[in-house]
Amino acid sequence: MTATVTSMGGNNQIWNLGNNMINTADLVNLEMQALETRKSPMTTRKQNITNEKSIYEGFKKDFSKLVQTFKDMSSFKGTDKPTTLSQTGFVSAAASADAISGTFSLTVDKLAERHQISGTKNVADLDADLGVSDQFTLTVGTKSYSIPVTPDMSVRDLINNVNNGNYGVSMYTVGSRVFMAASESGTANTISLTDGASNTLRDTLGLLAADGTVNTMTAAQDAAYTVNGVPLTSSSNTVENAISGVTLNLQQTTTSPVRLDVSNSTDAAATKMVQDMVSTFNDAVGILSNYAGEGSYMQASTAALSTGRAMSQIASFELNGQRLSTFGIQTDKTGNLTVDSAKLAAAFKQNPDAAKQFFFGASGLSSYMNKQMDPVFGDTGMVSGRVQSLDGELKKVNDQIDKIDASNKDKQAAIIDKYSKYEQQMSALNVQLSYLKAITNQKSSDE
Known part of the structure; x- marks a missing residue:
């Protein structure tokens, strides 16, 4: 085997x-x-x-x-439900599927505005050191912030610090002048400024007048409008709660009522x-x-x-x-x-x-x-x-x-x-x- x-x-x-x-x-x-x-x-x-x-x-x-x-x-x-407006250019509307179908009368008396402040000083060199130690106060609505200024800081540096600080405002330049604007519209976002000891806001940027008031270019304003004759206000020109399921975008003040039809x-x-x-x-x-x-x-x-x-x-x-x-x-x-x-x-x-x-x-x-x-x-x-x-x-x-x-x-x-x-x-x-x-x-x- x-x-x-x-x-x-x-x-x-x-x-x-x-x-x-x-x-x-x-x-x-x-x-x-x-x-x-x-x-x-x-x-x-x-x-x-x-x-x-x-x-x-x-x-x-x-x-x-x-x-x-x-x-x-x-x-x-x-x-979404279709909407029809009797006049265009004053208000636009979008209705969701949950919107109430019907006919509504709208007027726009005032548009909401953002507070904008204009600097009156021409800054010769935005990148030159300010050469001062200062600290001013920025208030937006009810919130206040202390903004430091150091000698080695330029105007452009100051603008960047404010824009990056999430303070509810934005700063920008047009030519050699500095501007400040609220991020949101409405009176609840009004800007207040209090200068520091070196008066950087008044003397260098011109955002404050000699009496300490801001040089307002556009005042903060709430929108004023009516729906079916009922007066209403809004801090924004985009209104979502006036008519159930309907978003209104206020565009221009009206001289006569605008008819809004929300159809099935x-x-x-x-x-x-x-x-x-x-x-x-x-x-x-x-x-x-x-x-x-x-x-x-x-x-x-x-x-x-x-x-x-x-x-x-x-x-x-x-x-x-x-x-x-x-x-x-x-x-x-x-x-x-x-x-x-x-x-x-x-x-x-x-x-x-x-x-x-x-x-x-x-x-x-x-x-x-x-x-x-x-x-x-x-x-x-x-x-x-x-x-x-x-x-x-x-x-x-x-x-x-x-x-x-x-x-x-x-x-x-x-x-x-x-x-x-x-x-x-x-x-x-x-x-x-x-x-x-x-x-x-x-x-x-x-x-």
Whole structure:
């Protein structure tokens, strides 16, 4: 019998060097196979768990589009409402989807202005050192700041220090003169200046007059306007709270009222979103059938049954006496939805606010369906919970397999050692047998 080479325990082993009649390699392999059968049930269990986990992960992924559709619907606000002005150039308006539709009368009496101060001194060299130690006070509204001046500081250095200080003002130059302006408009951002001992603001920059008052170029001013005859003011020319959902930009004072019309939007985006929901829902009906149909892995599973129940709730949803059928949507005998596009569009046109409330409102269909689907597909839902449970089972099985492998490794070493010694003994016996044969043959020859 020829020698046999096998790989045992990560090492190559040569058997039957003694040309034994018994195939030692086969015996070793049989014992090794017997060891491997110890973890066969665990290996099968691991594969089963892995397969089940893959199915549940796929189930959640395939339903993610429907889940996300309902989430998107619940956060949908609709398209901006169109606005129309009887005169242009005085005010502009933008209305959000939440804006109140209607007609409003606007007048603009004053525009908001930023306080601007002009320096009266010509500064010959903006980069020359001021050569004085000084400290003046800058006040914007109710906040005051102390601004230091050092001898090695130039006018340009002083301007940069003020602009980088986040004091609510900006300084700049035009030619050789220095200007200061409030960052924001309105009387609440009026600038006050108090000179230091060296009178840098008065004598060097000319921002203060001889009597200590600022040389105002443009006074701080609040906007004054009316909406439907109600007088209002604003520190900014951008007004966001006068009419709910409408942003006004005051541009010029008016001589006569400007009419603003906020119309209902066409809501093409809203009807499209509802139609897309119907399509996605019908796709999900087919997906559920694939996962939970007769003979499938998830047939009669809790997750599949719960998903079916959650989806079926869409047919019974009602809000303020309205149901899906109000908007041309019906459920057929297969659980699919059908939509009458013309009826859906008409419903949004005739009463857009009610339609939006039904589909997108806080108590609407999308929010209701989110609540139905979340216990199944949410982060803490039963599908995620099942995947986490399977992960735990998989870890336990892997730990058991690792223990069996570690135990088998030690036993494999013992098996190899046992049969290696057997090989050595057989080899020694073969040598002795050959010696005896040789002696016997020699004696036979002598005789």
